[in-house]
Amino acid sequence: MEKLIEILEDIEPEVDFTSCKTLIDDHILDSLSIISLIAELEDEFDITIPTVEIIPANFNSAEAMLALINRLQEEE
Amino acid sequence: MSASYCSLLYLAAFLPAVILLYLILPQKARPILLLAASWFFFWSISGTLIICLIFSVFVIHGIGLKLDGLKSERDEKLKNPGDRSKKEIKAEYQKYMRRFLAIAILLNIGLLAFYKYMGFTVCNINSVIKLFGCKAAIDIPSYAAPIGISFYTMQAMAYIFDVYREKIKADRNFFRLALFMSFFPQIVEGPICRYSDTAIALWEGKRIRSNDFLMGIQRISFGVMKKIIVADRLNIVIGNIYSGYKNYDGAIVAASAVFYALQLYMEFSGTMDIVIGSAEIFGITMPENFSQPFFSKTISEFWKRWHITLGTWFRDYIFYPAAMSKPLKKLTTNARKKLGNHFGPLASSSIALFCVWLCNGIWHGAGWQYIFYGMYHFSFILVGNIIEPFVISAAQKLHIRRTCKPYVIMQTVRTFIIVCIGEMFFNAHGLRAGFEMLGKILTDFTPSSLWNGTLFKLGIDKLDILIICVALLIVLSVSITKEKKISLGKWIISRPLYVRIPIYYSIILFIAIFGAYGTGYVPVDPMYANF
Incomplete structure (x- = not known):
């Protein structure tokens, strides 16, 4: 989780990622942030995020992202 | 058929x-x-x-x-x-x-x-x-x-x-x-x-449920009104000006550009009303293709509200796969380190966006003017993305609230003008004709031709303009209610019969009396059918 928060804070420094649950719904992360984020997550966690997984439910909170990362790591 | x-x-x-x-x-x-x-x-x-x-x-x-x-x-x-x-x-x-x-x-x-x-x-x-x-x-x-x-x-x-x-x-x-x-x-x-x-x-x-049936018929009637009263009524004047634009000054050409943008919206969104209404009768919910596009503040927003199913198709099957491809992901990571959080990912997403707009232009037709049309919108979206941080900081320095009404109205009018010019190139008889028409607007603009009678000799008269304005006011009112998430259709069918019957009769009479059909009118062909 710590590594994930670090990546997120690097992309959007002024957001409290530990509590926010509406990162996509409230447009806190826009399409540019998502593109950066996916590239970073794939590099850091050695996963491939397929385009079907790019849905609000998977990116609305740090927990949702971590669940996605864990799931993809298990599937790899 | x-x-x-x-x-x-x-x-x-x-x-x-x-x-x-x-x-x-x-x-x-x-x-x-x-x-x-x-x-x-x-x-x-x-x-x-x-x-x-x-x-x-x-x-x-x-x-x-x-x-x-x-x-x-x-x-x-x-x-x-x-x-x-x-x-x-x-x-x-x-x-x-x-x-x-x-x-x-x-x-x-x-x-x-x-x-x-x-x-x-x-x-x-x-x-x-x-x-x-x-x-x-x-x-x-x-x-x-x-x-x-x-x-x-x-x-x-x-x-x-x-x-x-x-x-x-x-x-x-x-x-x-x-x-x-x-x-x-x-x-x-x-x-x-x-x-x-x-x-x-x-x-x-x-x-078939009675509510679905009534909702479907209401939606179809609204679509027929848009098509017959506005789109068909504008058909002759648009045809005359676009084919003979060399004979008219910039004000007339600008009027035809606005007429065409309105006609395209009324024809395409009207047809979508008939299509979605027809499906609704059979209990089928189709995705919406329009969401009040002329309320958009930016070109980027316009394309989220206009021909939505085409935009989402390009987003899901061209933009994301391109932006998520290995070379572009690598570019994102490297560019972000050098150019920062805004311009870094913008570099790679712009390449993906270019692919989208090239495909969008080609999809609309086999002709250079369509490719130009795609690139025209791509340029505005790209420039909008590039200057966004500067606009935000300039607005802060000048103490301008970007959500205040005058600022929003300015943005909406600006977007409408950009869209009208884009559609003018889209409908022009070739790319050269499009540039010549734009040249006329910029260098030979005589506003008086809009009211001294010149316009009214081209297949539209004062009564036509009045009828179109009334129909546009109705469409605008419906659009405002939709924007506020109120369904006028549902409101009408929930009324008692003595309220509904006069409403239905008024709609039928309005279409029957003011519809542009019969001698003197040429109905517009389905504009998107050939794409």
Whole structure:
């Protein structure tokens, strides 16, 4: 989780990622942030995020992202 | 049969006949009726070219099943990988699946290219040959394309991509897939549906409910009003100015650009109302294609509100795959380190965006003006993205609230002007004509020709303008309620009969009295049917 928060804070420094649950719904992360984020997550966690997984439910909170990362790591 | 959903034949004969038969038949037979009606509808417009549509269904049905078969085989192997790693097995099967995906793309896009772009390609090859001083030229092929080929090809590709990505399972039922691809209300001008949107509901053959029926009829009436009262009424004046723009000053040309933008919206969104209303009668909810596009503050927002199903198709199947491709992801990571969080990802997303807008331009037609149209919108979106941080900081320094009404109105008017100019190039008789028309607006603008009688000699009079303004006011009021998430349609059907009847009569009378039909009017052809 710590590594994930670090990546997120690097992309959007002024957001409290530990509590926010509406990162996509409230447009806190826009399409540019998502593109950066996916590239970073794939590099850091050695996963491939397929385009079907790019849905609000998977990116609305740090927990949702971590669940996605864990799931993809298990599937790899 | 005419390709227009606004024709008497469709509204007063074909649709009622299908509804009547649907009501009589048992539930199991209803989807077959819809498929038979859809193929009859297609055949009545495009004749034997229906073979192309059926061929596309065959291709995606067969390849979809093959992809599913490969996935099951892969999953079996993953359960008992033996001495091979799971990654190796996945990579092996992905290679096989990609081959079949490529065949599906080749056959579907190949057919689309053959019918839509062969003439344009040969024309450009001839120009290159001429450039080298050679007199030989290839004959430009001329043949009719199947109606709606651009729309159903997009649906076919969305289906096969979704099966490949494992978003949906391939459909074993050929006829269910065929109905999803051919459903008669949407075959000419969309909306471009996804398999998960409509396929299952269409095959259920649900009973027609009175509320769905009334909502559908109301929606159809609203669409007919937009088409007959505004789009058709503007047809002659637009035709006259666009074909003879050299004879008129910039004010007249600018008026024609605004007329065309309004006509295109009224025709296309009106047809969508008829299409979505027709489907609603059978209990089918189709995706919306418009969401008050002229309320947009930026071009980027405009394309989220205009022809929505096309935009989301390009987003899901061109933008994301391109932006998420290995080279662009690498570019994102490297550029972010050097250019920061805004400009870094912007560099790679701009390349993906360029691909989207090139495809968007080409999709709209085989001609350089369409490619220009795509690039025109791409440029505005790109510039908007680049200057956004500077605009935000400038507004802060100048103490301008970006949400205040005057600022929003300024943004909306600016976007409307950009859209009108873009549509002017889109409808101009070639790219050169588009630039000449723009030149006229910028250098020879005489506002008085709008009221000194010049405009009124071109196929539109003061009464026409008044009727159009009233219709536009009605559309604007409905748009405002929609923007506020209020459904006027639901409000009307929830009223008692003594309120509903006068409303229905008023709508029918308004269309019957002020509709532009009969002598002196030329109805506009379905504008998106040839795309």
